[in-house]
Amino acid sequence: MESAKCIICNSDNSFKLIHKVKDRFSSSTMYQIKKCTCGMIMLNPRPKEANMKKYYDYENYHPQNRTVSIFDVFFKLAQYLNNFIKNRAINKHCNTGKILDYGAGNGQFQNFMFKKGWSTDIYEPILKSNFYNGEIIKDMTKIKSNYYDVVTMFHSLEHIHEVSEVLSKINLSIKKNGILMIAIPNYNAYERKYFKNKWIAYDVPRHLYHFNYDSVNQLLKKNNFKIIELKPMYLDTFYNIIMSVDKSVMSFLKIIYLTLTSFYNIYRDNKQCSSMMLVCKKNEI
Ligand SMILES: [Zn+2]
Numbered sequence: 001m002e003s004a005k006c007i008i009c010n011s012d013n014s015f016k017l018i019h020k021v022k023d024r025f026s027s028s029t030m031y032q033i034k035k036c037t038c039g040m041i042m043l044n045p046r047p048k049e050a051n052m053k054k055y056y057d058y059e060n061y062h063p064q065n066r067t068v069s070i071f072d073v074f075f076k077l078a079q080y081l082n083n084f085i086k087n088r089a090i091n092k093h094c095n096t097g098k099i100l101d102y103g104a105g106n107g108q109f110q111n112f113m114f115k116k117g118w119s120t121d122i123y124e125p126i127l128k129s130n131f132y133n134g135e136i137i138k139d140m141t142k143i144k145s146n147y148y149d150v151v152t153m154f155h156s157l158e159h160i161h162e163v164s165e166v167l168s169k170i171n172l173s174i175k176k177n178g179i180l181m182i183a184i185p186n187y188n189a190y191e192r193k194y195f196k197n198k199w200i201a202y203d204v205p206r207h208l209y210h211f212n213y214d215s216v217n218q219l220l221k222k223n224n225f226k227i228i229e230l231k232p233m234y235l236d237t238f239y240n241i242i243m244s245v246d247k248s249v250m251s252f253l254k255i256i257y258l259t260l261t262s263f264y265n266i267y268r269d270n271k272q273c274s275s276m277m278l279v280c281k282k283n284e285i
Pocket residue numbers: 006007008009010011036037038039040
């Protein structure tokens with residue numbers, strides 16, 4: 001384990017403990033989530049980067065690999081819908097070109113984008129991929145500069161140890177008018193307050209950061225990006241609630257109640273969404 005500096009203000013001694021959370025796959029270790037005086041919330045201390053691989057070695061961490069159940073049918077359908085939503089959000093800014101998915105998992109999104117006519121690459125250092133339509137980059141230094149029209153980081157930013165180094169490399173890799181699309185869990189999610197330490201998106205120790213709109217905005221500004229659009233990801237709300245709820249006779253009613261109240265709150269204030277999809281442009285330097 002190592003203690004981490006704040007990724008926004010660089011302080012290493014301004015953290016206050018706010019949550020103690022167990023790894024959902026192994027109940028033996030309790031992890032500490034701390035808040036910096038600048039507002040940034042982080043796992044601290046955290047496992048060293050070189051030791052992270054074992055925390056992804058749980059079969060259930062990869063729901064796309066499991067056999068069929070009602071939940072898996074829902075997962076596949078949601079994944080398909082999510083691909084459509086992401087593609088539509090990208091098409092608003094760019095219709096075709098070169099796209100890199102950073103932290104691509106099994107590469108399913110890039111396989112989808114390839115069929116839409118994009119030139120596709122992925123960066124995936126840990127997970128096994130079924131990607132066969134472009135380059136699989138394993139070494140970050142091999143990412144080409146001034147090359148991509150779009151870079152996507154869907155649920156990967158919160159997993160990255162050297163996050164500023166990576167964002168600055170990605171900034172260099174995107175062409176002048178290109179875009180960066182990020183999806184991350186939102187600490188200000190309405191349903192988090194209900195589930196407390198059982199909230200699925202804490203996902204310790206894999207999630208190193210717990211962003212809200214203000215903290216991710218500060219991190220992006222620091223790395224020469226500006227947010228031009230925030231889109232709530234409604235399917236993630238449903239996913240978070242199903243995955244966080246306790247298994248009891250009341251579960252079904254709780255899911256319905258929480259989904260409806262969450263949707264209503266997101267409709268009133270989209271900064272309470274469960275996951276934020278952010279469209280970013282490079283700042284002019
Ligand atoms: Zn700080």
